[in-house]
Amino acid sequence: MKTRLAAAVGSAVLTVGTLLGAPAAGAQTAAYPTIPFDVTYGASYVRGTLTWYNRLVEADGTLRAVGCRSVWFGAYGASGNKLGDGSTGTKCDGTYPFKIGIPADAPGGAVYVIVCLDDADASPLKCARYNRP
Template sequence: MKTHLAAALGSVVLTAGTLLGAPAAGAQTAPYPTTGFDITLGASSLRGTLTWYNRSVGAEGTLRAVGCYGASFSAYGASGRELSAWNTGTKCDGTYPFNVGLPADAPGGAAYVKVCLDDVRANSGTCGRFYRP
């Protein structure tokens, strides 16, 4: 009888401890906001996602170059001041993945990111401005 009582009591204590230690449903943090981008210049393209963190912006995607192209990313604060920049360098005839973090160490982080796809041979390009959601 003592064995059954001890086992039952142990089970109740274990179950209560598990339930009390579990996080509340909905207490999970929300994912960081994201913005998709798609810039096309001729047959070449720059596609991906910007992830907006508190003091940085992640840029992940692919550069598809038909000929020689480069991609650049610049993060700007609310005042319009450039906070950081990064570029792929010249890439020719292929698909190139990238995954980079742009520091945005300013109150509120980056307000927007300027994303450019440049045809390095023709000295031309196209850019898009993508705002924090």
């Protein structure tokens, strides 16, 4: 009898301890959606990850410039209106890390981002569209 009672009390104590130590439902925050990007033109490329926040998209990546290149990012809303943009500035003959915040200050934020690998005069060589996941 004592063995069963001790087992039942021990089980109840473990259950209460587990419940008290567990985080409340919904207490953990959901991760922001991300999507990889890659725009390559000849030996030059821009690669990285877009992270979609409520009113900002962050581009975190690497520009590999053969000659002089820059990268332009444009964030667009649901109606196709441009919400904001950002650029790396011109970089020559090397590999350059970057982290750029692209404003998307509208309800719902950006629906898609255009990524362009540009020449030294900021003229697009190649662009790609990336939709919010």
